[in-house]
Amino acid sequence: MEATDILVDWSRAQFALTALYHWLFVPLTLGLTFIVAIMESIYVKTGDIWWKKTTKFWMSLLAINFAIGLATGIIMEFEFGTNWSNYSWIVGDIFGAPLAIEGLMAFFMESTFFAVMFFGWDKVSKKFHLLSTWLVAIGSNLSALWILIANGWMQHPVGMKFNPDTARNEMVSFAEVFFNPNGVSKFLHTVSSGYVLASLFVMGISAWYLLKKKDILFAKRSIIVSASFGLIASLFLIVSGDESAYNVAQTQPMKLAAMEGLYKGKSDAGIVVVGVLNPKKDISNDEDPFLFELEIPSALSFLAYHSTDSYVAGINDMIYGNKEHGIISTKEKMRQGSLAVNALRTYKDAKKQNDSLKAKEALEVFEKYQKYMGYGYLDKASDAIPSVAISFYSFHTMVALGSWFTLLFILALYFTIKDKIASNKIILRMMLFTIPLGYIAQESGWIVAEVGRQPWAIQDMLPVGMATSNIASSSVMITFWLFAILFTGLLIAEIKIMLTQIKLGVEGGH
16 A cells, blocks of 8 residues: 555544534533433423432533543544645635634633533523523534534535635635535434434433432422424434435435445436345346345435435446436546646646646636546546445434434333323333433434545535645554543543432432
8 A cells, every 4th residue: 555545534534523522522411411401491481309310410520521522522623734734725725714603602601601500500690591591502513513614524525715826725705615515405304313313312311310209399390391392303314314314415426326325317216215235246246245134115216316216426427437328427527627637737747837828728728628637636536435334334323313202202202291291110220321322322423424525525516635744654553542431531531420420310419
C-alpha cells in the first residue's frame, strides 16, 4: 500500500473514531434536554415537589453527559484543520459558515443558560428557571441544526461556485445552503432519533427502579413522559426517514443502491425486509446478490420516487451506464472529470504565463466538464462504489431497531396507564436492555450516511483521498491511539458517574 493510501485510511479511521464516540453523547443531550424541560413545566404548573425532584434527577444525568460529550466535539472540529486541511481550504468558505454560526449563536445560548438551569434553582424565579431550561433544549437543537446543515451540504453541495483562480468553492447563496433538502431532512431525522434514544434511556432506567421496587412514583411518572415523547418522536422518525430516503434517491443513487444491495436496476423495485448478502457478489460477476432475502414488492420504487412502477437504478447501472434511463457510466464521468482537471491545470499555467487566449480556452473546457471534476481523481470506476455490506446491514439494523422502539413505547404506555407496569417484569427487562440497542441504532444511522457516500468527502466533487492534509501517516496513527484511549476513558468515566448517580436515587442525589 502506498504512503498516501495509508495516510488516507488512518485519517478516515481517526475521524470515524471521533465521530462515533461523539455520537454516543450528542443524541442523549438532544432528547434529554426536552424531556427535562417537559418535566419542569409540569412541576411549575402543578407545584408538585415530586416533579421537581424528578426533573433535578434527570438534569444531573444530562449535566454529566453534556460535560463529557463536549470534549469529543471540540476534538472533531480541530481535526478538520489538522487532518483535512485540503478539504478545509477547498470548501471552508461554505462549510465554515454554519459551524461559525453554531459556535457564536447556538452553543453560546446553550452553554449560558445551562449554568442557570443547573445552578440557579434557588437563585432565580421558577418561571425564569423554566425559561432557561427550555432555552438549553432549543440551543442544543439549534447547534445540531447548523452542524447537520453543514453535513447535508457535504452530501449534496448547493449554493456555491468553484473559483478556478483560487481552487476553492465559494458560497453564492446562503439560502440554498440553509434550505438544502438534504440538510433539512437530515436535521429532522437526526434530532428525532435523538429524542427516541433519550426516551429509551429514561424509560430503561425507570424500569430498573421498578425492578428494584425503588422510587416507584418517580419511575412511573418518568415512563409516562418518556414513552409519550418517544412514541411521538418515533412516528415522526418514520415520516422524516421517508423524506430522507427520497432525497438520497434524488442526489445519492449509489448510496441507495448500496443500502438495498441492488446491483441491477429495475422498476417495481422492492425493499428487502430481511436478507443475507452473498459475499461473492461484485459488479464483475453474475452471482445472486443475496443468499437469502424477503422483500416488500414495489416498496423501494415508491420510497425513492413516490411511484410503485418507477425505475430504481442499481450499482451496475451507475458503473456501466444505462442509456435507456439516461444514466451516464462512471467511466464516462471519469473521462469528463479528467478533462476538467487537465483544463484547470492548463488554465492556471496560462494565467502564470499571461497567455490570456490559452487561459480563456482552457476555462471554457473546464466549465463544460466541471460537473464531474471529482471523478477525474478516481483511479478506477469501482472506486465509486461504497461498501455494500456495511451500508446494507447498517441500514437494515437501524430500521429494524426503530420498529422495535415504536412497539416498545406503545407497550410501556399501555401497561403504565393500566397501572400494570410495576408487576410486568418481562416488559421492564425489555425496557432496560433496549437502552444499548438505542445506541446501536444511532451509530448504524451515521454509518449508513457516511459510509454510503464514500469515496466522497463532498458528494461527486471531492474524493476523500484529495481532502487529507499533507502530514506524516505516523502522526495520525499515534493520535488515533491516543484519542482511542482518551475517548474510551471518558466513556467509562461517564458510565461510572451515571451509575453512581442512578444508585443514589432521587432522594439520595438531592
